[in-house]
Amino acid sequence: xxxxxxFFLFLSATIFGQINTKPTDPLVKDPFFNKQQNxxxxxxxxxxxxxxxxxxxxxxxxxxxxxxxxxxxxxxxxLTADEVIFYEEQNFVKAIGNVKLQNVDGxxxxxxxxxxxxxxxxxxxxKNVILTDPKQTIKTETLYYDxxxxxxxxxxxxxxSDATNVMYTKSATYxxxxxxxxxxxxxxxxxxxxxVEGTNIKQNQNTNTADFFGPTTIINKQNPANLVYTERGSxxxxxxxxxxxxxxxINYNGKTLTGDDMYFNQLTGFGKARxxxxxxxxxxxxxxKGGYGEIYEKKDSxxxxxxxxxxxxxEKDSMYFSADRILAYQKVDELNPLKKKSFLRTxxxxxxxxxxxxxxxxxxxxxxxxGIMNLFGKPIAWSGEKQVTGDxxxxxxxxxxxxxxxxxxxxxxxxxxxxxxxxxxxxFNQIKGKLMIIYYKxxxxxxxxxxxxxxxxxxxxxxxxxxxxxxxxxxxLSTCGTIEAEFEARRVQxxxxxxxxxxxxxxxxxxxxxxxxxxxxxWNTKDRLRxxxxxxxxxxxxxxxxxVSDDALFNAAQKVVDDAKAAEEAKKPxxxxx
Numbered sequence: 099x100x101x102x103x104x105f106f107l108f109l110s111a112t113i114f115g116q117i118n119t120k121p122t123d124p125l126v127k128d129p130f131f132n133k134q135q136n137x138x139x140x141x142x143x144x145x146x147x148x149x150x151x152x153x154x155x156x157x158x159x160x161x162x163x164x165x166x167x168x169x170x171x172x173x174x175x176x177l178t179a180d181e182v183i184f185y186e187e188q189n190f191v192k193a194i195g196n197v198k199l200q201n202v203d204g205x206x207x208x209x210x211x212x213x214x215x216x217x218x219x220x221x222x223x224x225k226n227v228i229l230t231d232p233k234q235t236i237k238t239e240t241l242y243y244d245x246x247x248x249x250x251x252x253x254x255x256x257x258x259s260d261a262t263n264v265m266y267t268k269s270a271t272y273x274x275x276x277x278x279x280x281x282x283x284x285x286x287x288x289x290x291x292x293x294v295e296g297t298n299i300k301q302n303q304n305t306n307t308a309d310f311f312g313p314t315t316i317i318n319k320q321n322p323a324n325l326v327y328t329e330r331g332s333x334x335x336x337x338x339x340x341x342x343x344x345x346x347x348i349n350y351n352g353k354t355l356t357g358d359d360m361y362f363n364q365l366t367g368f369g370k371a372r373x374x375x376x377x378x379x380x381x382x383x384x385x386x387k388g389g390y391g392e393i394y395e396k397k398d399s400x401x402x403x404x405x406x407x408x409x410x411x412x413e414k415d416s417m418y419f420s421a422d423r424i425l426a427y428q429k430v431d432e433l434n435p436l437k438k439k440s441f442l443r444t445x446x447x448x449x450x451x452x453x454x455x456x457x458x459x460x461x462x463x464x465x466x467x468x469g470i471m472n473l474f475g476k477p478i479a480w481s482g483e484k485q486v487t488g489d490x491x492x493x494x495x496x497x498x499x500x501x502x503x504x505x506x507x508x509x510x511x512x513x514x515x516x517x518x519x520x521x522x523x524x525x526f527n528q529i530k531g532k533l534m535i536i537y538y539k540x541x542x543x544x545x546x547x548x549x550x551x552x553x554x555x556x557x558x559x560x561x562x563x564x565x566x567x568x569x570x571x572x573x574x575l576s577t578c579g580t581i582e583a584e585f586e587a588r589r590v591q592x593x594x595x596x597x598x599x600x601x602x603x604x605x606x607x608x609x610x611x612x613x614x615x616x617x618x619x620x621w622n623t624k625d626r627l628r629x630x631x632x633x634x635x636x637x638x639x640x641x642x643x644x645x646v647s648d649d650a651l652f653n654a655a656q657k658v659v660d661d662a663k664a665a666e667e668a669k670k671p672x673x674x675x676x
Contacts, residue, residue: 189216219245277303338364367395399427420633469495524645527590
């Protein structure tokens with residue numbers, strides 16, 4: 099049997115070598131087969147085996163063709179097919195039916211048809227083309243293969259699949275040496291956990307990483323609203339880490355993080371951004387900006403530093419926050435586990451501006467859902483020409499009408515109000531005590547209740563019945579266990595003073611300037627925030643308002659007293675030493 103087989107092969111080769119294989123018509127090749135400059139010519143394609151050999155003038159333009167278990171070889175690569183036409187002088191073959199090209203590197207190409215140029219070592223496979231190697235499988239209708247560069251290319255649309263991903267694209271180039279796939283056109287990578295859609299992606303099968311060179315989106319399949327977008331970046335598909343370099347954003351839990359240089363880990367939910375960082379939260383009508391930011395998707399929290407600020411957008415009057423560090427997060431409502439509450443925290447040099455209240459403190463916490471704000475570290479609040487200080491301040495906002503309802507001042511509570519904002523006299527109504535609750539009406543301080551060691555210095559005015567003008571009566575000094583004071587347009591009226599109450603009213607002629615101020619009086623005009631942009635500085639450092647003392651009545655009365663004392667002294671006989 100072996101002798102017969104050897105004889106058959108010898109006979110086929112002898113016949114093949116004797117016949118004229120020149121076609122009656124010239125061979126027309128695809129431009130893909132054009133030889134590149136300085137590229138080496140390939141070895142001759144060799145026939146290994148075929149069951150039948152034929153040559154017919156009315157078929158294949160008179161070129162010889164082989165059928166039945168056909169095998170051709172060049173430099174270790176083996177081509178098999180049902181039928182092969184061989185153009186010997188051109189070193190070119192056309193294979194038809196069950197075509198298979200087995201390459202030395204282990205890659206295999208199967209197709210319905212294939213053309214192969216032995217000189218340029220290039221091939222074109224058509225009809226249900228499949229390229230497989232240890233890393234992935236490529237399926238397309240037309241595949242161009244360059245054996246010298248060991249690259250495969252298609253532009254008729256196709257899929258590339260590996261152990262975990264299936265990629266769909268219009269055009270792609272695969273480097274079988276480096277295992278890098280260059281996708282061009284609309285690309286879709288399908289993974290059990292995510293989908294990647296882009297226009298220009300390079301994927302490295304060895305490292306399982308992808309580089310993005312155009313608009314690209316990575317979508318979380320469990321929650322499609324959670325996605326990553328970039329126009330330049332890279333993605334490690336093993337660790338699920340994304341590095342974003344241009345026009346990028348991370349969408350998570352209804353929020354959007356943007357920045358110049360970004361990173362996100364899909365497994366841990368941790369992300370960070372640097373340069374022009376913005377975190378938008380449409381559900382809370384809030385956004386944060388800064389030079390650096392971090393997000394924690396699973397904890398639903400975010401942190402911003404490097405001159406950060408936050409804006410709570412309200413329909414009528416927004417709130418502006420700044421500090422060295424700002425933290426935003428959500429927590430499950432203890433009373434209703436199906437709901438979440440949103441919080442904002444600021445640390446060191448905290449500032450808040452709203453048209454009807456401005457705040458300065460070291461740190462601040464804000465329950466945005468309930469409208470409760472806590473201030474710690476020498477807090478100070480301004481509303482109109484009124485100032486409030488204490489060890490700690492709690493501010494309560496009405497979340498429906500967006501107005502402030504009240505302040506609760508705990509420890510060393512001190513409220514100051516300009517007696518008459520229309521002049522520059524150093525006349526200030528002052529109320530202080532251990533605990534103070536201040537109520538607002540029409541966005542202005544209306545009522546103050548003081549509990550514990552309550553004290554007040556208030557200017558007493560009355561309306562002249564004849565002239566109908568307000569005239570100064572004097573100053574009331576009150577000491578009580580509790581005080582209730584009502585703030586009116588140009589005065590503060592004590593409406594109740596209980597528990598050990600003592601009130602003394604002095605006419606202006608009988609009270610010195612020193613007694614018109616508590617020892618810890620601290621009216622502050624240079625640090626007050628007068629516009630929202632003031633949140634960005636440690637202090638606006640406005641020019642201190644210079645107030646003028648009106649001591650004419652007291653000085654005149656004091657002069658009368660001093661003159662009377664002097665006259666009495668003059669009447670006394672002078673003692674003369676003997």
